[in-house]
Amino acid sequence: MNDYTENDIQVLKGLEGVRKRPAMYIGSTNSNGLHHLVWEIVTNSIDEALSGYGNRIIVTLHKDGSCSVSDEGRGIPTGINEAEGRSALELVFCELHAGGKFNDNVYKTAAGLHGVGASVTNALSSYVDVMVYRDGEISHMHFVNGGHIETPLEVLGPTKKHGTTVRFLPDPAIFSTTEFKWETVSDRLQEYAYLMKDVTFILIDERNGQSAEYHYPNGLVEYVETVNQNNTALSPVIYFEDTDLETGIETEVAMQYSSDDYNETIFSYVNNARTRDGGTHETGFKMGLTKAINDFCDASKMNKGKHLEGSDVREGLTAILSLKIPEQYLEFEGQTKGKLGTNEATMIVNNFIYSKLTYYLNENKEAAFNIIKKCIDSENARNAARKAKEELRSNRKPKQEVIISDKLTPAQSKDYARNELFIVEGNSAGGSAKKGRDRVHQAILPLRGKPLNTDSVSLERLLKNEEMSTIIATIGAGYGQSFDLDSIKYGKIIIMSDADSDGAHIQTLLLTFFYHYMRPLITSGHVYVAVPPLYRVYKENGKGQISQEYCWDEESLEAAKKKIGAGYKINRYKGLGEMEDYELKETTMDPRTRRLIQIDIEDPFLVEKRVGILMGNDSQVRKQWVEENVDFNKPDPFLKEVKNG
Ligand code: 0RA
Secondary structure (H helix, E strand, O other): OOOOOHHHHHHHHHHHHHHHOHHHHHOOOOHHHHHHHHHHHHHHHHHHHHOOOOOEEEEEEOOOOOEEEEEOOOOOOOOEEOOOOEEHHHHHHHOOOHHHHHOOOOOOOOOHHHOOOHHHHHHOEEEEEEEEEEOOEEEEEEEEOOOEEEEEEEEEEEOOOOEEEEEEEEOOOOOOOOOOOHHHHHHHHHHHHHHOOOOEEEEEEOOOOEEEEEOOOOHHHHHHHHHOOOOOEOOOOEEEEEEOOOOOOEEEEEEEEEOOOOOOEEEEEEOOEEOOOOEHHHHHHHHHHHHHHHHHHHHHOOOOOOOOOHHHHHOOEEEEEEEEOOHHHOOEEOOOOOEEOOOHHHHHHHHHHHHHHHHHHHHOHHHHHHHHHHHHHHHHHHHHHHHHHHHHHHOOOOOOOOOOOOOOEOOOOOOOOOOEEEEEEOHHHHHHHHHHOOOOOEEEEEEOOOHHHOOOOOHHHHHHOHHHHHHHHHHOOOOHHHOOHHHOOOOEEEEEOOOOHHHHHHHHHHHHHHHHHOHHHHHOOOEEEEOOOOEEEEEEEOOOEEEEEEEOOHHHHHHHHHHHOOOOEEEEOOOHHHOOHHHHHHHHHOOOOOOEEEEOOOOHHHHHHHHHHHOOOOHHHHHHHHHHHOOOOOOOOOEEEEEOO
16 A cells, blocks of 8 residues: 655664564553553643643543544644655654654653653554644644554645644554553543643543543642641641742742641652652752751740751651753653752752741741641650650560460561561451461461441541551551551561452552551552452363463463363352462462562552542442442552562
């Protein structure tokens, strides 16, 4: 059909590379990778908006499984690029990294590790259809099968509009799932809307008629308000912004202290991408914050000349820090590039927060008084906890091993870092786990099936709940303000529940509990969810010999059927309780063969939203939400990568 020139062959080599190793460009070929295709296009539209062109971005999920992204920017240039002899539009979609060459926007939205542009989306799509509205003309191009030009650049007619619409259908040969998730797209667009107060994001789901519009004229202030909606705030949200004239670095922060929260929640962004591992801007923020509060304390003689530590001034603080850094100063570090390395950011943010907050505290005496009092309370609590710990150590009697609960089957080893605590749903599964465990390093704590399943459980009531106090005592490191990560008795806390809605509910309640009362346990990666298999495919072959395969998803089920061959039988596991102890051991507990998901709660409003729904009073809403949003075969938004070991 098409005559390919040498040029095309070269182009396809580039895109072929993407198809051969998609994970290098989009991280993975699961649901995460799939949604990367959307982010690649959306970030282009955002860059246009941030450069001052267009303030409305519409994402549509179509019935045929495709997604389109429309903006009201300048439109992708359609003129012929002299050096290449091809249109800029074609280059943007066929050349890796081509976008940057033509686009001189100052702040480039960092699409994270894999931000390589629209050509990656093209390479991994069955089709891409592009409409450009620019210079009074509608231009059109159509690509198929991973970037082959099916319709070369053509002009369809006149227009008064300007902007770009890109529609693409993910290639099912590449992805393990090609179904866009409302929740995933919606959460990300909402997050973008909080970060870009001038831009409206609209999501339309034509598959079910659902739609949403996100626009937050008060930006980060509304973000913090949402995150803190269930807390008792010590002041209205405090907001500052400034631009450093020398570098052009823009800094924005919204922050608020709560009296009933002992956690530190600082989220930072650079050019609208999360910096998960912090970096120089967070360091500068913490330095400036600590100094501003200490200097104010000294000046107002509120703390008898004593010095507050960083952790004292951050307890109960929720802060969102967002920087815009011009490309020439942009530097990321770490394996996943989630850490800002820009040296200039340290002093810029330090000076920024120090001077703005000092001014604020002097101008808002009531808020200042409440905040300082909270910080001093934290300091006192820290000192009291340290004293208690010292006294415990100086007590010469050998520490008596407390028998915590008759429900706990302890591990024999005292090698706490290596020990594992399985929190198991239900007594019958608890029994199998007890028999199947490695008695040296694995401890079993069965939970009664139902206690958490009552309607409207408040966290306060949860604390009084027997199961919860048993968990606190078993982990052995306290909770809340006095939680001490150094005292935990297990290197891994593993939640083992059924793959059904009760199991998901129990998981969420436990995670929510850990998130609020033992957050360091989660942030330092000690909490896991065990993933039991869904099927066993087996066959008896002659002399009582059995060949078998365990399967964790439909894909491996198909593979296993082929491998075991004709006459196979299938066990579908409905719950942990149905498994024999040796099965449970082999599939779910033995470090050599099991699957674990490490918990990594990253997104503050996702957590709050979930907590709101799952801890709320409306069991109907909760049930519906679980049914619509929890996919028992896949890691859910609370959970990150699958790891063995
Ligand atoms: C290259 C150069 C310019 C804009 C864009 C690309 C652009 C790309 C996308 C992708 C989706 N929407 C987009 N909008 C614009 C700059 C154009 C100029 O200087 O006029």
